[in-house]
Amino acid sequence: MFGDGDGTLVVGGGTIVVPNIQLGFERPATALMLHRAGLGGIARDGGRVTIGAGTPLAELAGLPDPVASCVAHIADGEVRRQATVGGNLCAANFEAPRGDLQGVMIALGAHVRSAGKGGERTEPVEDFLAQRAGRLVLDVAYDEAPGAYAYLDRQHTHEYTALAVSAVRGADGIRLAATGAGPHGLRLPSAEAKADDPEAAGRAALADVQLADDAVASAWYREQTLPILVRRALEQLREAA
Secondary structure, three states, rough: OOOOOOEEEOOOOOOHHHHHHOOOOOOOOEEEEEOOOOOEEEEEEOOOEEEEOOOOOHHHOOOOOOHHHHHOOOOOHHHHHHHHHHHHHHOOOOOOOOOOOHHHHHHHOOOEEEEOOOEEEEEEEEHHOOOOEEEEEEEEEEOOOOOOEEEOOOOOHOOOOEEEEEEEOOOOOHHHHHEOOOOOEEHHHHHHHHOOOHHHHHHHHHHHHOOOOOOOOOOHHHHHHHHHHHHHHHHHHHHHH
């Protein structure tokens, strides 16, 4: 039914697209509703976790960090019970950062399975984010590993996370990623290279991001805060070891 996605608006939980339709930002020729598509659920196979695209964010609350901490700070309980993993991975920034799970999944080294033009494919989250137009997320999978989550959250942002950093200690070393620091979640390779020195890693992270002003924070404020969040995430990861 999705085909190549041309002219089709996918509705998972509807927390983003339904308001956009009501406000006139979206005028789709076709809407594809996924709430009974059988794409929900969390499966474990050893240390491998696979999450269906239709899984509500609230169901991720019991997963180890950085997932649980991230989900706890996405919007509010009502939104988390409706919003889906697939919708969060596909969310684009609009006047404020969205798609909090993008950074978490990048740090976890997760892979997204999607359908669309050319058929089904599986690829790293960061690759998917760079070319997600016309893709229908089916699931996301990763290997469990120790993780930490540090975020910038202020009351006046009305439940948007202005900036966040995820850190994961995987088999290939420490992976770092950020949300609120670019058009979508971004990996922080320069910071990863200095992960043994949290202060240096924080400064290095500025080379990996594309900071901008929006409704909840300025690029200048994010520039001052990102190094602090990188340091906090690495320190939390160290303490959990």
